[in-house]
Amino acid sequence: MSNCRLCGANRLKEAFNFGAQPIVHHLLLSEQQHSPLFEFTIASCQDCGFLQLTQFPEANLLYDNYFTLSSWKPQPHAEQLIRVMTRLYGLDERSRIFEIGSNDGGFLELLKSKGFDYIFGVEPTDDASSVAIAKGLPVTRSFYDSEAMDCLLQQFPDADCIVSRQVIEHIENLTDFMTCI
Numbered sequence: 001m002s003n004c005r006l007c008g009a010n011r012l013k014e015a016f017n018f019g020a021q022p023i024v025h026h027l028l029l030s031e032q033q034h035s036p037l038f039e040f041t042i043a044s045c046q047d048c049g050f051l052q053l054t055q056f057p058e059a060n061l062l063y064d065n066y067f068t069l070s071s072w073k074p075q076p077h078a079e080q081l082i083r084v085m086t087r088l089y090g091l092d093e094r095s096r097i098f099e100i101g102s103n104d105g106g107f108l109e110l111l112k113s114k115g116f117d118y119i120f121g122v123e124p125t126d127d128a129s130s131v132a133i134a135k136g137l138p139v140t141r142s143f144y145d146s147e148a149m150d151c152l153l154q155q156f157p158d159a160d161c162i163v164s165r166q167v168i169e170h171i172e173n174l175t176d177f178m179t180c181i
Contacts, residue, residue, distance in 0.1 A: 005174045009047035016042040056172040078110050089161050093117055098159035100144045101167035105132030120156035146176050
């Protein structure tokens with residue numbers, strides 16, 4: 001990668017080089033299996049300061065066997081986030097809230113418990129999206145990109161608020177991601 005994924009500048013400087021690393025949170029079924037490795041180098045943009053991977057593994061390598069559910073840990077900040085969103089954007093129970101990277105639906109469940117009825121999530125991992133769907137939450141297994149936009153807009157048009165938490169660092173094509181928003 002030669003250009004910053006955020007501002008497009010071509011002034012990236014290597015900040016950390018961890019060498020070849022396995023992909024985090026990939027569970028192997030046996031000791032005979034081997035985890036794919038990728039070069040884990042982080043660069044800093046000298047124009048905007050954004051820290052970013054210089055090389056991305058293929059999306060299917062990251063998400064096909066990804067098994068980390070967000071509800072395993074307490075998230076006391078989530079209620080505060082809902083209060084801030086409500087105050088800043090004037091949200092109420094009729095507001096349409098769309099979560100990108102909804103994982104197992106923990107944040108959507110919290111929104112629902114606070115009276116928000118029009119919620120929708122998109123999650124690229126099979127394990128997490130399956131958990132959310134089993135809970136009865138409106139979650140679609142998909143990436144959030146221009147390829148998926150038509151389908152997602154048919155399912156949930158005109159969102160009043162889009163929430164994306166702990167997602168941007170996983171997005172290779174930030175320009176496409178932001179265009180979709």
